[in-house]
Amino acid sequence: MENLKTNLANSQVGTTGPVLIIGVGLLGASLGMRLSKLGVKVFLRDISPVVTALACDMGAGIQWDENCPSPALVVVATPPDVAARQVISALKEFPESLVTDVASVKAVILTEIKEARADISRYVGSHPMAGRERSGTAFAREDLFESRPWVVVPSEHTSAEAVLAMRTLALDVGSMPLQLDAETHDQSVALVSHVPQLVSSLLAAQLAKAPLESLGLSGQGLRDTTRIASSDPALWAAIIAGNGEHVAKVLRCFADDMQQVLHALEHPGAAFPSPSLVGAVTLAMRQGNLGVARIPGKHGGAPRRYQEVMVKVPDIAGSLARLFQAVGDTGINIEDLELEHSPGAAFGVARLAIEPNAANLLAEKLAVKGWEIVSF
CATH class of the missing domain: 3.40.50.720 (NAD(P)-binding Rossmann-like Domain)
Structure with missing residues (x-):
């Protein structure tokens, strides 16, 4: 020592x-x-x-x-x-x-x-x-x-x-x-890491035999939810096996919630829209809203709400760099960024997460510089 x-x-x-x-x-x-x-x-x-x-x-x-x-x-x-x-x-x-x-x-x-x-x-x-x-x-x-x-x-x-x-x-x-401590760690990662990996992989597995015309409709939502499904199977099998008890508990809760929605889907009743089905889906979505709102913000801080400024970005080399430069010239910080772009499309959409009190100003300044604002 x-x-x-x-x-x-x-x-x-x-x-x-x-x-x-x-x-x-x-x-x-x-x-x-x-x-x-x-x-x-x-x-x-x-x-x-x-x-x-x-x-x-x-x-x-x-x-x-x-x-x-x-x-x-x-x-x-x-x-x-x-x-x-x-x-x-x-x-x-x-x-x-x-x-x-x-x-x-x-x-x-x-x-x-x-x-x-x-x-x-x-x-x-x-x-x-x-x-x-x-x-x-x-x-x-x-x-x-x-x-x-x-x-x-x-x-x-x-x-x-x-x-x-x-x-x-x-x-x-x-x-x-x-x-x-070790036990708290393993419980925590089962919820925030190990089960999300399994859920993403199980969802992506449904695409393996999907018809091409269905896959052709894929958007950013599918890409977001299946991104980690390309992870190494052998490595993740070892990880899950080492934390099986805690992963099983989280998966059981997930399966119980899923079963409630599934039951409502399979027994909707005669009315359309079915009150029971609408209620089950609404409850699941609201619980999801509450869960997402609890995810910590930047640098592990408290969750914060930002306003999105959506900007059309041509599929041309250097376009993103020019957008970042244009935002940098305004002195406004990009808190988070997502880029939506479908293969073959002539343009994509950059979703810039901005402090709410700066969103309008950023949209105005980018529009003056010739950028097409989709929404803000």
Whole structure:
């Protein structure tokens, strides 16, 4: 622990290093890229030499070998089904190092580490709530963790130094650290991450045998709700399996609500429109409105309501850049952005989320610059 304490005392970037990242997929490579840019010495180790070489080429660090100095921090960024074994191995191999993992399940990993009687005082679980629908080293991004929650999950035996180091590391890479116990973490991610992934995939599965004329009508709503359905099946199977109990509870509640709507659809009664059907759908939609309103706003702050300014954007190279420049010239900040565009269409629609008191002004200034305002 002295090596770690010295690094903490002298550090300006949380952990001065060296840092060893085991597993350089999306999260591991992204973390290596960010830490390397901060001037931290990062070493990389992966079961695949090709993957390691790619991560090195992307600036995530340099390949680990037996001549490298002992790391102050080991980050296990492997899939959750092998993460516990890698943590246990790292705690034994590097007896002076802090060890963390970034898997999206925590309780099952913590249990396995305890059963192995490893030095759990040097282990602190963590989970950056960051990712993409595409996994793998090639999709790593240096800014992946920017403004994302990073959950620090200590056990009752984790040292205070280890917790401090992980909270500092999260801040250094641009994340917002928060602390939860393993059980609360797993309950939470079942609701906000794991079940949404399953629901998106189950919805997208209905498209597999859909007629082409139906798919030709696809709009932004379908794209929004199925975006994450292109995620890695093997990785998500391991994640769901590691959090099965909590995922099942959330899915059961979802299925119960779905069953109420389904029953009303299948038994509408003679009247049209059916009062029972209209009531069931209205209730489901209103509950959805309430749920969406509770999702935190930017940077994890309180939910805020913005006004949308919808701008027509020609499907011509550089159009978005010109729009952003035009908005920037007004001095008005874009709080959020969505782009609706169908393949083959001559234009798309940019939905700019703006502070309500600035929406009218932005629309007027963009119209003067020649932009066609769809609505605001």
